[in-house]
Amino acid sequence: MKSEELFEKAVQFIPGGVNSPVRAFGSVGEIPRFIKKAKGAYVYDVDHNKYLDYVGSWGPMILGHNRPEILESVIKASESGLSFGAATAREVEMAEFICENIPSIEMVRMVNSGTEAVMSAIRVARGYTGKDKIIKFEGCYHGHCDAMLVKAGSGVMTSGVPDSAGVPVGCAQDTLTGVYNDLASVQRLMEENEGSVAALILEPVGANMGLVPPKEGFLQGVRALCDKHNVILIFDEVISGFRLGFTGAQGFYQVVPDLTTYGKIIGAGMPVGAYGGKKEIMEMVAPLGNVYQAGTLSGNPIAMAAGLTQLKLLHKRPQIYKRLEELGEKLFGGIQKILQECEVPCTVNFIGSLGCLFFTEEIVVDYTTAKNSDTKLFSEFFKYMLGHKIYLAPSQFEAMFISYAHSEKDVDKTLDCIHKYFK
Template identity: 55%
Template sequence: MSLFEEAKKYIPGGVNSPVRAFGSVGGEPVFISKGKGSKIYDVKGKEYIDYVCSWGPLIVGHSNERIVSRLKEVIENGTSFGAPTELEIELAKLVVEYVPSIEMVRMVNSGTEAVMSAIRLARAYTDRKKIVKFEGCYHGHSDSLLVKAGSGALTFNQPSSPGVPDEFAKLTLIADYNDIESVKKLFKENKDEIAAVIIEPVAGNMGVVLPKGNFLKELESVCKNEGTLLIFDEIITGFRLAKGGAQEYFGIDPDITTLGKIIGGGLPVGAYGGKKEIMEMISPVGPVYQAGTLSGNPLAMAAGIETLKILGEEGFYDKLREKSNKLWEGFRENCNKLGLKFAFNCIESMGSLFFKEGVVESFADAVESDTKLYATFFHKMLAKGINLAPSQFEAMFVSSSHSEEDIDKTIKIHYEVLKEMFGN
């Protein structure tokens, strides 16, 4: 009996997060035993160059020596106290220092929890109920936001989920990513009723989709004019595009920012932060209640601190950009050599190959991709030792631990696989 078959006896679908089940690409998931640097190893000992990076958190690679060493020190003193520690202050200081719009930050345990809490805070601050999200953007699995979502919900053709009350869904208005007119229309139809607009500044859950032109600037302006809070979901882009995230990269000043993934250095963590006036509405200072037994636990704080310190070192992002660009340019060149006109979107160390021709600038563009072709591509790459996300609608991530040899090998295998598939 395979591990997957055994897992299905005890765990729904055999996995603890749906996309891991390989539902959209077929076959059985690979069970991993360890990771080091840019590589992961399955239970049979096979090595893979990893571009999933635990779905984004591992920007410095697997089992980074500095992070592991720090965790060993901290774990000797205990894993959780349910009481304040100095580590919480240290990580909070780094976040406030790095992220331009954040004056205060609250630590939580996941991205979903961060977004859920940010929405509650925005509703309390504005005394309004409705929120705007964008089709294909994924903000975790809380009820209000699991409407026309991306990520696993898109992979499994469930953009909305059973169990989400209609009453909740009615408070969530849907706009089209990269279409500012669709946003303005919602504001016109719901005058003085919208508490917040939440957006992935670079969409990463319908594949990588970049904001066009002045879209984010215009969105910021609309929100300010309407007295609505702008929430940047930087759970993927936070510390990924730049030290200060997408808001630094694009020069936007959101009211609230949600963080996750990289901020925990590979451990479960989330955070939300923003202007002091807004954040001081949170209990125990203000009336908005939010709590968590393991929030700010020492292990997650220590891993996050070490990660952010590494990212703050001079030249970190320049080096990461250089190796990422080499990979993306290699992929484009391979497609050109083979006469393939598939869309490829990338920004810094995030990228996606879409199996469709033309541009991908919206959810409607992304879902035109040929998922069967992606499944074939995925399995052929996996067989040759390259680990990609088991879904067309996710991102590839490059880490600082990927070597020149890794990049060259990946480009070579990418060419071989496309040539096998399209016979050129």
């Protein structure tokens, strides 16, 4: 059955024909490609098309698809059973490994997704501080829990829905929204709500409104303001964690958060997440403390096996990150040169192996400047690239992800295609 036929069937039984809005191709005038398999830097659809992949399951496939060591660990672990709903040695090993190698994390709790990690971290911060209000930033996406669907990024930006129906006013009334890269907006919110802000959460590198790095001093300024006003600082490293170096954005920028959330990269793409941080805060979590959070599948043995294998490979081989930075400079720096040569009014933001081409001549530093991008022009670009077997996220407001499996030849092919499009 082909992608078109599968989509026609899917819309009858699945809302919009997809199980996550970011998989929808409606905003680019296409139907989703139904993927059959993946290997290395490539994905293959049911129509036997082979695409060079810059989505990487939205980031976690940092080593490439179907890495042999990871596949072997999953097969071996599954032979003992898929789920126990009970404690296992492997989840203890995962927790120990993270705590020993991420300086800001003294205790960690496994969950099943980035959304669940964020939801839990916010609850813990509120329980620890006894305060209710949360500060987030326009364009930063922290999953689909009610309190975070306020001027969120990712699929919410793509669909043009500023908030979500079904979220009661009461769930979001304690969510305050700042402007990313604008310290004055943070200071104003904290002063206006003195004594009632439990936590500030942000993506240390904005990766759900396209790719928007922090301005120099922004993260350090946020840390200082949180200290001054006794506010818990939460870094959402679902995208940046273990990608911008092993210690993520907090290591890259040398800013220590109080709590950190992770997503599926710690499961090598399998359904998993985690939140962790200072011991005194994490000790609030049940059964030790009175902040309740639970999950039958948390610490699933198969996900732990896959994740440990990937994290240990990344930790053991720092040259992987050097290679990713080189490929990032080659690809995104190459795109910048093409735009200059062809005199195209577009902007490229990138850091390491993450980047984004914005169809706007403005410098993109926050949600507002990202939203000024021409999504119709992006749609035409996307369709051209897809037609030339290069698989990008079907949204102007998603990042491109490079994996260790990408080669210089792959990057050259991509740049050649982009050059021909703009020329």
